[in-house]
Amino acid sequence: MIKTLRLLIVLMLCSYSMSYGSDARVQLQSKLNSFNMLTASFEQEAKDANNQVISNSLGSLYIKKPMQFLMHTNSPDETYLYTKEDGIYYYDTFVSQLSIYPLANLDNEPFVLLYKQDEAIWDKYEISQQQNSFILKPKTNKNLKQVSLSFNGNNISMIKLYMADGIVNTYKFSNVGFKVDPNNFKVVLQEDTEINDER
Numbered sequence: 001m002i003k004t005l006r007l008l009i010v011l012m013l014c015s016y017s018m019s020y021g022s023d024a025r026v027q028l029q030s031k032l033n034s035f036n037m038l039t040a041s042f043e044q045e046a047k048d049a050n051n052q053v054i055s056n057s058l059g060s061l062y063i064k065k066p067m068q069f070l071m072h073t074n075s076p077d078e079t080y081l082y083t084k085e086d087g088i089y090y091y092d093t094f095v096s097q098l099s100i101y102p103l104a105n106l107d108n109e110p111f112v113l114l115y116k117q118d119e120a121i122w123d124k125y126e127i128s129q130q131q132n133s134f135i136l137k138p139k140t141n142k143n144l145k146q147v148s149l150s151f152n153g154n155n156i157s158m159i160k161l162y163m164a165d166g167i168v169n170t171y172k173f174s175n176v177g178f179k180v181d182p183n184n185f186k187v188v189l190q191e192d193t194e195i196n197d198e199r
Contacts, residue, residue, distance in 0.1 A: 024129035025122065032114060034154045037180045038063040040173040044073075049166025061173070062184045063114060070185050080187050087199050091187055098189060099196045114156070 044057040059073035070082040080091040088101040106112045112121060113136075125136040125147075136147040143164050150158040155176045161169040 024127045024134060027129060028127060028134045028149070029122070031151055031154050031156075035178050036065050037178055038114070038156075039175075039177045039180050039184070040156070041175045042071075043172045043174075044170065045172075046167055046169045054167070060184075062180050064180050064185070068185055069112075069114075070187075082185065082187060089187070091189065091193075093190070095194075096190050096192055097194045097196060100199055102199045 038061070040061045042059055042061055044055070044059070045053060046055040048054050056076070057073045058075040059071060062068075062070045062072075067083060067085070070080065073079045073081075078093040080089070080093075082089050082091075083103070083106070085103075087103050088105055090099045090101070091097070092099075113125075124139055124141070126139065127137075128135045132152070133148055133150040136149070138144050138146070145162040145164055147162070148158070148160040149156065150160075155173075157173055157176075159171045159173075163169065
């Protein structure tokens with residue numbers, strides 16, 4: 001996975017109603033289609049295979065469909081992950097470095113499903129539903145075992161990424177809103193910023 005994502009459940013059959021395949025996919029797409037803009041605060045925590053915490057972060061997420069995405073991490077280090085028409089940008093203010101990646105790299109990142117309705121990308125996942133959570137298992141991404149997206153109504157509340165190496169990366173969302181100020185997508189670089197263009 002791109003380092004911009006900070007490197008995307010036991011099934012209780014007696015307690016949860018389940019749906020699989022196309023039904024779950026349609027329901028998940030319906031929830032994600034219910035908004036054109038999204039803003040939220042997030043708390044991120046990563047645990048290793050031994051359930052030990054290896055990283056934490058706090059920040060904000062901004063989305064404006066069809067293709068504007070910005071994740072601003074402000075603690076412990078300030079970073080920006082954002083998209084433009086010509087690439088994916090990752091700006092680390094601590095080292096004053098901007099890295100730029102091909103836009104196509106997003107196609108293997110589960111966060112892209114939040115704002116991009118490309119059926120070819122959705123076809124890369126097997127999707128099932130467990131009450132208000134959706135389990136996505138990638139068909140080709142060997143680094144990612146599965147992704148869990150949880151909702152409170154139509155509001156996304158949590159994303160958990162289960163990595164092949166045992167790391168579990170959890171994003172919990174709060175203060176969810178559906179209006180985004182255009183200024184939220186503006187990132188001002190320091191004058192001495194080093195640019196690493198990998199497109």
